[in-house]
Amino acid sequence: MGVVASAPAKIILFGEHFVVYGEPAIVLAIDKRAYAKAELRNDKKLFIRSSNLNIAGIFENGNFKVEEGNPKEAKMRLEPLKCAAEKVLEISGEKVGLNIEVSSTVPVAAGLGSSAAVASAVAASVGALLNVKMTKEDVFRIAFEAEKIMHGTPSGVDPAISTFGGTLLFQMDTGFKPLDVKVDIPLVIGNTGVERLTRVQVSKVRSVRDKHPQIFEAILRTAREIVLRAIEALIEGDLETLGELMNFNHALLYGLSVSDESLEWLINSARKAGALGAKLTGAGGGGCMIALTDKDKLEKVLEAVQRSGGNAFIARKTDEGVRVEPS
Amino acid sequence: MGVVASAPAKIILFGEHFVVYGEPAIVLAIDKRAYAKAELRNDKKLFIRSSNLNIAGIFENGNFKVEEGNPKEAKMRLEPLKCAAEKVLEISGEKVGLNIEVSSTVPVAAGLGSSAAVASAVAASVGALLNVKMTKEDVFRIAFEAEKIMHGTPSGVDPAISTFGGTLLFQMDTGFKPLDVKVDIPLVIGNTGVERLTRVQVSKVRSVRDKHPQIFEAILRTAREIVLRAIEALIEGDLETLGELMNFNHALLYGLSVSDESLEWLINSARKAGALGAKLTGAGGGGCMIALTDKDKLEKVLEAVQRSGGNAFIARKTDEGVRVEPS
Numbered sequence: 001m002g003v004v005a006s007a008p009a010k011i012i013l014f015g016e017h018f019v020v021y022g023e024p025a026i027v028l029a030i031d032k033r034a035y036a037k038a039e040l041r042n043d044k045k046l047f048i049r050s051s052n053l054n055i056a057g058i059f060e061n062g063n064f065k066v067e068e069g070n071p072k073e074a075k076m077r078l079e080p081l082k083c084a085a086e087k088v089l090e091i092s093g094e095k096v097g098l099n100i101e102v103s104s105t106v107p108v109a110a111g112l113g114s115s116a117a118v119a120s121a122v123a124a125s126v127g128a129l130l131n132v133k134m135t136k137e138d139v140f141r142i143a144f145e146a147e148k149i150m151h152g153t154p155s156g157v158d159p160a161i162s163t164f165g166g167t168l169l170f171q172m173d174t175g176f177k178p179l180d181v182k183v184d185i186p187l188v189i190g191n192t193g194v195e196r197l198t199r200v201q202v203s204k205v206r207s208v209r210d211k212h213p214q215i216f217e218a219i220l221r222t223a224r225e226i227v228l229r230a231i232e233a234l235i236e237g238d239l240e241t242l243g244e245l246m247n248f249n250h251a252l253l254y255g256l257s258v259s260d261e262s263l264e265w266l267i268n269s270a271r272k273a274g275a276l277g278a279k280l281t282g283a284g285g286g287g288c289m290i291a292l293t294d295k296d297k298l299e300k301v302l303e304a305v306q307r308s309g310g311n312a313f314i315a316r317k318t319d320e321g322v323r324v325e326p327s
Numbered sequence: 328m329g330v331v332a333s334a335p336a337k338i339i340l341f342g343e344h345f346v347v348y349g350e351p352a353i354v355l356a357i358d359k360r361a362y363a364k365a366e367l368r369n370d371k372k373l374f375i376r377s378s379n380l381n382i383a384g385i386f387e388n389g390n391f392k393v394e395e396g397n398p399k400e401a402k403m404r405l406e407p408l409k410c411a412a413e414k415v416l417e418i419s420g421e422k423v424g425l426n427i428e429v430s431s432t433v434p435v436a437a438g439l440g441s442s443a444a445v446a447s448a449v450a451a452s453v454g455a456l457l458n459v460k461m462t463k464e465d466v467f468r469i470a471f472e473a474e475k476i477m478h479g480t481p482s483g484v485d486p487a488i489s490t491f492g493g494t495l496l497f498q499m500d501t502g503f504k505p506l507d508v509k510v511d512i513p514l515v516i517g518n519t520g521v522e523r524l525t526r527v528q529v530s531k532v533r534s535v536r537d538k539h540p541q542i543f544e545a546i547l548r549t550a551r552e553i554v555l556r557a558i559e560a561l562i563e564g565d566l567e568t569l570g571e572l573m574n575f576n577h578a579l580l581y582g583l584s585v586s587d588e589s590l591e592w593l594i595n596s597a598r599k600a601g602a603l604g605a606k607l608t609g610a611g612g613g614g615c616m617i618a619l620t621d622k623d624k625l626e627k628v629l630e631a632v633q634r635s636g637g638n639a640f641i642a643r644k645t646d647e648g649v650r651v652e653p654s
Contacts, residue, residue: 211568215556215575218549225542241538248542248582255578261595268588 002039005124007322009106010113010161018223029165030315034104034117038125041097051103080146084122087142092130111282116158119146120322128324165321183237185317188301190310192262194286201283243276250279258284266310273304329366332451334649336433337440337488345550356492357642361431363448365456368424378430407473414469415453438609443485446473447649455651492648510564512644517637519589521613528610570603577606585611593637600631
């Protein structure tokens with residue numbers, strides 16, 4: 001009998017790319033979760049399987065043996081989860097084998113934080129299985145370590161939001177600050193299906209900064225003003241203003257050439273269907289868009305984005321961070 | 328035997344909308360001209376005909392009699408030209424009748440300054456016919472008066488550029504300043520064919536200013552930095568940078584919701600065909616877009632914009648302002 005834990009995926013509501021240059025960003029946990037089920041094995045091996053990616057493998061004494069899928073991809077994807085599980089095993093002091101199965105209800109590698117959510121869920125499920133007392137801070141730190149294996153020098157936003165849930169204001173200098181957002185945030189999330197390379201997108205922005213420093217500085221200031229106003233709108237529950245601010249934010253990203261036709265297409269269709277505002281979320285150049293939508297227009301906007309070729313779903317803000325599911 | 332004069336149409340290269348709030352704009356005369364032919368009549372009447380609009384009428388003792396086209400439209404369009412002709416008649420001191428025929432090689436009412444160009448051409452042709460010595464400043468003042476009849480409180484940019492030609496930096500406070508631009512500016516101009524209401528577009532921007540003053544201030548600053556950098560790029564002849572700046576400028580306009588799908592469609596197709604940069608020009612919400620293009624890609628970008636449904640043509644900067652054509 002295993003223990004299941006889950007953690008939410010996320011979207012960046014405001015400030016992607018600008019966050020790299022010290023500006024604030026707002027990140028939201030959404031009610032689409034990643035799950036991890038952990039159970040004991042009779043041996044000392046660590047078996048991990050991702051049912052979304054159809055990859056699986058066994059870690060034993062520092063070696064990896066693929067059981068399913070492409071060996072290189074399997075190792076790359078499963079290694080961070082092994083790291084998370086081992087950290088918890090260390091804390092517990094136990095030397096046991098584990099079967100871990102993970103799944104995500106959001107698209108993987110689409111900027112929705114599924115890898116961090118899976119890592120948080122693994123840490124929590126293994127912790128619960130072994131009766132280790134862990135705070136959310138502990139889970140966060142473990143998920144952050146796992147994220148570093150995958151992404152080198154991540155900001156820590158993804159493990160933080162998937163662990164704590166809710167809405168976080170993030171800034172490079174000052175770190176995370178939870179925002180007290182009472183209002184429901186109904187969203188349509190559309191995946192263009194176009195694969196993006198975060199690195200390429202980040203370097204596009206950097207080249208604008210290098211070539212046009214004064215203009216870039218003015219754009220950064222605009223981005224900052226948008227986030228400052230968005231904090232107010234979120235706390236006031238003013239969705240209409242929030243939508244306008246998302247449109248402004250998107251225009252800046254569009255100006256930095258990190259949007260693309262596939263995103264513009266979905267964003268336009270969402271706006272035409274009555275969304276309060278829409279923008280790309282994450283690195284851009286493909287990946288996902290989000291549309292903020294009055295509750296009664298969610299279905300209409302969803303359909304519009306789907307008809308335009310987006311792989312789309314409805315999502316809402318969730319305040320539920322990582323949790324152990326009732327067995 | 329009549330006298331023909333001509334004056335250039337214009338495009339706004341940078342700064343439309345922001346100019347209303349005191350920011351600088353850059354306007355360019357293009358090698359597409361409006362023509363006016365003036366000849367003496369045997370009576371004291373003033374007959375004016377526009378061959379583009381298929382409207383014509385006679386002014387006599389303060390009365391208007393339509394000869395061709397919708398009476399209301401004919402009066403509205405021809406009245407400013409009557410005003411321009413009468414100003415020159417006043418200066419000449421002569422009491423003669425005139426036949427005036429005007430035509431424009433650019434789309435009318437598309438933000439390309441055809442009405443000001445026609446007014447400048449009328450003033451110059453009537454002046455030459457009656458042997459009135461007029462400086463360009465005189466022609467400008469007359470065309471400006473004519474423009475006021477048509478537009479209420481125009482900025483004076485259109486009569487200035489159609490009279491003086493070349494490239495002008497314009498700012499509300501300080502007026503016009505010619506820029507010494509040596510480089511050829513090869514453009515594709517695409518007309519969406521979507522009718523726009525300048526008033527509506529201007530009020531969209533105003534409502535952003537009213538609702539989000541800090542964000543708007545940051546956008547204005549960005550617009551200013553773009554124009555300052557563009558002045559350098561124009562003088563240096565750096566078309567590549569100029570194209571990038573046009574894209575930035577367009578993104579701000581897009582953010583203020585003054586672009587529309589018809590414009591985005593043409594702008595995207597121009598960029599994809601290899602334009603150095605593209606933006607809406609003028610009020611937006613339909614109307615025209617412009618694409619800056621390396622000489623050897625002009626035909627390709629032209630075709631792309633045409634294939635996307637734009638009524639498109641190639642244009643270049645001209646330094647030739649209003650002139651009397653050789654007979």
